[in-house]
Amino acid sequence: MSGQNDQIGLIDPNIDPYRYLGIIRNTDGSITRLQESIIPFATTNPDLSSVFTKDLIINPTKNILARIIIPRKILNSSNNNTTTKLPLIVYFHGGGFVMAVSVDSPYLQSFYETLVAEIPAIIISVDYRYAPENQLPAAYDDCIESLHWIKNNPDELLKKYADFSKCFLMGTSAGGNITYHLGLQVAGISEYLKPLEIKGLILHHAFFGGNERTQSEQRLDCDKILSLNVCDIMWELGLPIGSDRDHPYCNPMVEIKSNENLFDQVKTQGWKFLVIGCDGDPLIDRQIELSKILKEKGVQVVDIFSEGGFHGCEFFDPKKLKELTVVIKEFMRV
DSSP, X not given: OOHHHHHHBSSOTTTOHHHHTTEEEXXXXXXXXXXXXXXXXXXXXXXXXXXEEEXXXXXXXXXXXXXXXXXXXXXXXXXXXXXXXXXXXXXXXXSTTTSOOOTTOHHHHHHHHHHHHHTXXXXXXXXXXXXXXXXXXXXXXXXXXXXXXXXXXXXXXXXXXXXXXXXXXXXXXXXXXXXXXXXXXXXXXXXXXXXXXXEEEEEESOXXXXXXXXXXXXXXXXXXXXXXXXXXXXXXXXXXXXXXXXSTTTOHHHHHHHOTTTTHHHHHHTOEEEEEEETTSTTHHHHHHHHHHHHHTTOEEEEEEESSXXXXXXXXXXXXXXXXXXXXXXXXXX
């Protein structure tokens, strides 16, 4: 791993995996969340002067929140009576379904800002309930609810500036897992989401697993960003009780191999997949395997697998973030 990687991790997941996740495991198997939100990365609060943000409540009962991020220059241009509509990215953050990451987490802010400015696009970043208090499929259900909410209760900013006919679902890590499963679930009901028209799914360092270890997992089993013991704990806490890592929520290959028609609706819709990974991520073999089988099934796929890096490296390396933005911008041209 690179020296930069070593500088980022403040808590070694191989030594204290539960504290790394911001939780304490109780003797009865339950968890207690640490009062202080421990994000195990060195972060700074960026200057967000180039974007305007607005926070919304999607479901107060479930505490599902969302944040709209929009380039300020589009707001300024509208003052000159020239309103331009931008493509919409519905973004789902990571956290292994367990960590207390939210749309307000500091390390996400410069990520949002760079994407919306460089593509350019509008992002609506969606929160969802954590496990184990709310195990899967709770996160999937919340994110599906968010799409219906955007359709039925579009904020004035979205109505004025977002091109609903160019909508992309994007997620990082656990959010990439959500994006994949969400796409499969909503492909058959796309008519009910209009005026939202999904054009593609962007899986960024997607979080998948399985009972049998891959070569990249074995090679990077003690990774300082995403060690195997942390992955195992997150799946243990996140999956339905009694499930193992070959549950379809974790291991997509199980469902793909048992359902020949799984991607029929995705292909009918003409959706594209963008699968992004790097060989410093223990999960890369699973991402490569998914991309390969999607292509074999006739799904339109663009995949970008780079050398070096680490899980979520674009959040902490401005150069890699710029490279990611170029890839996403090209993919979103329709």
